[in-house]
Amino acid sequence: MAKNNEFVKFDKVDKSYDGKVLVVKDLNLDIAEGEFITMLGPSGSGKTTCLMMLAGFETPTNGEIYLDGNPISNIPPHKRGIGMVFQNYALFPHMTVYENLAFPLKVRKFSKDEIDKKVEKALSMVSLSDFGSRMPAQLSGGQQQRVAVARALVFDPAVVLMDEPLGALDKNLRESMQYEIKHIHESIGVTVVYVTHDQSEALTMSNRIAVFNDGKVQQLSSPDKLYEEPVNSFVAEFIGENNTFQGEVTDISKDRCKIKLDSGKEILANPIRVKSKGEKSIVSLRPERAIIDPEEKMDNKFQGKIEEVIYHGDHTRVRLNLLGNKEFILKVPNSSARMDIKLGNEIKIGWNSFDARALDPK
Amino acid sequence: MSSETQKILTTDGIPLEVSLKKAEKKNKIKAFLLVCPLLLFIIITYIFPIGEMFSRSIDDRMVTNMLPKTFKAMESWDGKELPSEEVFASFLADYRALAEKKEHGKLGQRLNKEKNGFNTILKKLWRKMKKFEEGNAKEQIMAVHKRFSDVKYWQAIKRTAPPYTMAKYLKGMDMYFNEDGKVVQVEEDRRIHRILWLRTLEVAFFVTLFCFLMGYPIAHLLATLPMKYSNLLMICVLLPFWTSLLVRTASWMILLQQQGIVNDFFVWIGLVADDNRPEMMYNKTGTYVAMTQILLPFMVLPLYSVMKTISPSLMRAGKSLGGTPFIAFWKIYFPLTIPGIGAGCLLVFILAIGYYITPALVGGASGTLISNQIAYHMKATLDWSFASAMGLMLLTGVLVVYWIYNKLVGIDNIKLG
Numbered sequence: 001m002a003k004n005n006e007f008v009k010f011d012k013v014d015k016s017y018d019g020k021v022l023v024v025k026d027l028n029l030d031i032a033e034g035e036f037i038t039m040l041g042p043s044g045s046g047k048t049t050c051l052m053m054l055a056g057f058e059t060p061t062n063g064e065i066y067l068d069g070n071p072i073s074n075i076p077p078h079k080r081g082i083g084m085v086f087q088n089y090a091l092f093p094h095m096t097v098y099e100n101l102a103f104p105l106k107v108r109k110f111s112k113d114e115i116d117k118k119v120e121k122a123l124s125m126v127s128l129s130d131f132g133s134r135m136p137a138q139l140s141g142g143q144q145q146r147v148a149v150a151r152a153l154v155f156d157p158a159v160v161l162m163d164e165p166l167g168a169l170d171k172n173l174r175e176s177m178q179y180e181i182k183h184i185h186e187s188i189g190v191t192v193v194y195v196t197h198d199q200s201e202a203l204t205m206s207n208r209i210a211v212f213n214d215g216k217v218q219q220l221s222s223p224d225k226l227y228e229e230p231v232n233s234f235v236a237e238f239i240g241e242n243n244t245f246q247g248e249v250t251d252i253s254k255d256r257c258k259i260k261l262d263s264g265k266e267i268l269a270n271p272i273r274v275k276s277k278g279e280k281s282i283v284s285l286r287p288e289r290a291i292i293d294p295e296e297k298m299d300n301k302f303q304g305k306i307e308e309v310i311y312h313g314d315h316t317r318v319r320l321n322l323l324g325n326k327e328f329i330l331k332v333p334n335s336s337a338r339m340d341i342k343l344g345n346e347i348k349i350g351w352n353s354f355d356a357r358a359l360d361p362k
Numbered sequence: 363m364s365s366e367t368q369k370i371l372t373t374d375g376i377p378l379e380v381s382l383k384k385a386e387k388k389n390k391i392k393a394f395l396l397v398c399p400l401l402l403f404i405i406i407t408y409i410f411p412i413g414e415m416f417s418r419s420i421d422d423r424m425v426t427n428m429l430p431k432t433f434k435a436m437e438s439w440d441g442k443e444l445p446s447e448e449v450f451a452s453f454l455a456d457y458r459a460l461a462e463k464k465e466h467g468k469l470g471q472r473l474n475k476e477k478n479g480f481n482t483i484l485k486k487l488w489r490k491m492k493k494f495e496e497g498n499a500k501e502q503i504m505a506v507h508k509r510f511s512d513v514k515y516w517q518a519i520k521r522t523a524p525p526y527t528m529a530k531y532l533k534g535m536d537m538y539f540n541e542d543g544k545v546v547q548v549e550e551d552r553r554i555h556r557i558l559w560l561r562t563l564e565v566a567f568f569v570t571l572f573c574f575l576m577g578y579p580i581a582h583l584l585a586t587l588p589m590k591y592s593n594l595l596m597i598c599v600l601l602p603f604w605t606s607l608l609v610r611t612a613s614w615m616i617l618l619q620q621q622g623i624v625n626d627f628f629v630w631i632g633l634v635a636d637d638n639r640p641e642m643m644y645n646k647t648g649t650y651v652a653m654t655q656i657l658l659p660f661m662v663l664p665l666y667s668v669m670k671t672i673s674p675s676l677m678r679a680g681k682s683l684g685g686t687p688f689i690a691f692w693k694i695y696f697p698l699t700i701p702g703i704g705a706g707c708l709l710v711f712i713l714a715i716g717y718y719i720t721p722a723l724v725g726g727a728s729g730t731l732i733s734n735q736i737a738y739h740m741k742a743t744l745d746w747s748f749a750s751a752m753g754l755m756l757l758t759g760v761l762v763v764y765w766i767y768n769k770l771v772g773i774d775n776i777k778l779g
Contacts, residue, residue: 053681076688077681090679094697103693104683155684 004068007033007191008054008159008310013063015049015215023049025215027063031193033158036185038194038202039092041212042238050212051161051195053097068158078107083152083160083190087167089144091136097123097147098132104155122154125184142173149181153190162194166201178205199239203227211235227286232273233359236284243290245283249274249358256353259283264322268299268353273360285351287317287329294350301350304328306343316341322349412757419751422527425519428469429456433523441520444513450500453490453519461488477518483507483659517543530751535559555735555752562732565649566714572654573661573710574703580658581665581702582681586674599662607656611723614652618643644726652720657713661706668702704771712760732756 008031015024031037039047052058054065056077064071072080083104092100094136110118123129126146136144145165152160160180166174182205185192196202201211203223211218211226211234219226219235230236233244245267251258257271258280269283294301304322315331318341322328330349332341340347343361370378410565426433431452439445460466466488473480483506490506504511521543531546532538537552540546547553580599584592602610617623625639634640642648676696680690718733724729732752739749 055678056679057678076687077678078684078686080682081684082682084679084681084682086675088672088673088675090675092676092679092694103680103685107684107686107689151683161682 004033006030006066007035007068008193009066010050011064011066013050013053013060013065015046015053015058016061022061023215024053025059025260027215027217029210029217029220031191033191034189036084036182036192036194036205036207038196038206039212040196040199040202040209040238043197045212046215047195047210047212048163051163051193054159054193055082055084072360081155081157083155083157085145085148085162085165087158087164089136089148089165090264091144091147091151093136095127096132096135097128097134097136097139100136101132101151106152106157118154122150125153125188126150126180141169142177145169145177146180149184150334153184153188157190159191159193162192164196165194166196166198167302174201176291181205203239213238229272230284230357230359233282233284233362236357236359241287241329243285243287243325245285245323245325246361247281247283249279252277257358259358261323265302265323267302267323267356269356269358270354272357273350274358281358282361283356283358286358287331288329289355290330290349290351292330292332292347294347294348299353300356301348303346303348306345307345308340309341309343320347320349372766387482399567407552412754415750416724416754418747419530419754421747422522422529423525424732425469425472425522426525427554428460428465429453429519432456432519436520436523439520441517442513444500444511445516447498449516450503454494454499454503457484457487458491461491473518473522476522477515479509480518483509483515530748531755533748534752534755558730558732558735561646562715565646565653565729565731566717568650569653569657569714570707570711572650572663573658574707576654577658577661577665577706578699578703581662581669584662584666585669585672596666599659602656603659605677607719608723610656611720611742614648614655614720615724618648618651643724644729646725646729648724648726649721649729649731651719652724653714656720657710660709660713664705664709665699665702668705672698689771700771704767708764708767711763715760716756 008029010027010029013024013027014022016022023044026048029050039050041047049058053060056072056075059073064073066072067080067082086170091097092103095103098119101122102115105115105118116160119132120129123132126149128143128146128150131139131143131147136147139147145168148180149162150166152162165181166177169177174265178201181192193207194202203226205290208220208222209226210220213234219231221229226235227240230239236242237244245259245261247259247261247267249257249271250260250266251275252271253272257269257274258266259269260266267283269281274281291298302323304320307321307326308319310317310319312332315333318330319326320328372378372381377722426442429452435449435452436445439449457469460469466484468485470481473484487503487506487510509515519692521539536548536556537545537547539639580595580692584595584599587595615622619625620639620641620643622643624642625634628634629639631634642651668734676694676698677690680694681687685693717731718737719731721731722734722737725734733756736749736752736756739745739752764773
């Protein structure tokens, strides 16, 4: 069976609450069947609004959303058949775990036997088989979260929406729940639309990530591409750590450009968003791509002064004053060979121009 | 190893356990002293008056104190045939003592309530007994009037012997002790208290219902509106609290009277003819309208405080899981508001059951409640013991409602804010 690549389709969707400001601008987004897609962005970027429009709690001001080829703007939420996991779980506090899970089945008029079977299956999927008779308040945060996931999946919806479901959990629990949700997604093949502002969560879980800012999708791509090849300076800064240089293009060829920094020095970079001489640009370089004592073939080699050394266990973070940027961060793996990393020392730094991406100036 | 060596000592050698207890005891005394004024206040202004009310409502020591010797002599009397000479003699002695204190008239009035015709024969006895000879009291008294040879009159005296009586409570339920000492009902056309009790329950029930039907949507609106609108609405809800009860009731009188604003409006829009204006006051309608408006905040506030805590995502979850808006409301939202409904209904019902001013002013004859009857006996007939008895019956009724509520919903399920 061919996978439907446009299972969920946002077609030129606009959304405005007050008629003055567009919270979502001209959104076009295709989500494939069985995909785990994450909407990532700072708060107020429009990602939750998109989710609410898909769930049916908000209507698009313009444009249309299609589910499996059918427009759904005029279908009320309870007829859409979309499961949803809420930020605060939204478990019904007056019902037992079993009743919570049975609710979507009861309103769909399943028989008692079927309900029993499905609820049991869903509970065993989140390994809470013995908790059916508990009240939600008697469960820990992680358990409540798993019940919420089970409830969103128990009626076999085609799409499951998750609105920052792990936001209230502590770090360890959050990480283990990330894997659990990922495994559930892999084993039942449901389409998941996941909203978060936590980039590490997005990177570990998703097939694709849509980075939102200012009501627009800035970049839609797989986690590795998003990290390695950000298409603009917002994405570069939002995902992972990032060293930046501001400057002006002085020379440009097909895959290399020369940027004159504000400090007067020139560096070589990979032209991603710059096209001609004289353009302003921000050059983005991941900390781990810069190396101390560079090899000969590297085309950027400079010297910087160590301003700060922060010990992180497995690695040391070094803040350098390099080319006029006092916030240049370097990650150095801990090994006995590197004893010269001391405050005030001058060290040599180098990187390939391919890794230094010349992006838009913002 | 002995337990002595395990004891933890403080630096000055006192066992830690003792030291901690001492410190806790100090705190407990401090806490008690803090609540002491309130405790005293409640005892003096609440518990003591209720006790006083109770003793007054069952107090029947008047005759007991007037005829001490008679009742002592009557102890051995079987109550079937005429009492012995000893009883007659003691009665005469008691009555003489009363006559000297000029209190014999009171006895006649009191005993006349127990048995008709007592007052007359006692007055006659008072006139004749001055010429009585020493001894042989039974014959001389029986000679005064033939009723003294009727055993029923002596039984009536014996019935008043116990210092306590439930007669006032029976009267509150339109019942009384007949001449044989049995509980019987008064004639059908004189059973006014029962009508009042039923009407009080009816009015309290419907006022609670109306308050609930109107308060629930308001509370929901209050809980879901954005802050700037909900504050304004809250002021509207609370406005009645800031106006005197009398003023509010009076304003209803202006609105509801036959030449009042509401009637004028009905005539103006052609709903009723000018010469056929409906009576909306001095009957139950007036009581319903005014009491519902006055008690509405007591329903809205507990409902609001409960609804405020219900996360809007619960309704969303219900809908996203496939429930229609109605099912989501009925199965999820409504059950979660039950603590508020319980608190609001209990509060309004209990307040309504004892409501006084409003029914007194707008109720008229068919709209007065039991509380007005209590006030009538307090102020007009001065039968305080009867008023006390009815007050306590009302209190018992409220406690029964409370008890039923506790059984059905659970008192720990109540939320006032």
